[in-house]
Amino acid sequence: MHLDGNLQHTTWTTPEAAEAAGVSPDVIYQWKRRGKLTPVNRTGRPRYRAMDVLHAEAATRQRAGRTHAAA
Structure with a gap:
């Protein structure tokens, strides 16, 4: 996946x-059920803002005490 x-x-x-x-x-x-991610569209398949996904992942990693992203 490209993050361009x-x-x-x-x-x-x-x-x-x-x-x-x-x-x-x-x-x-x-994450969606727990309110950590909110879809940007309300109809059809959910789509998530890339920045929100990366913030949710970083916050989860920080709470778990990991210093780097999973491979």
Whole structure:
């Protein structure tokens, strides 16, 4: 996955967000249920702002005491 462009305006589907964050799609769904991620569209398949996904991943990593992203 390429992280080029403006991450404020880039949106990802659930599988794309999971790949970028280095987690499974189930984790993206958990983040959504827990209010850590909010889809930017309300109809059809959810899409998430790239920057929001990366912030959610970093916050989760920090809470878990990891200093680097999962491979």
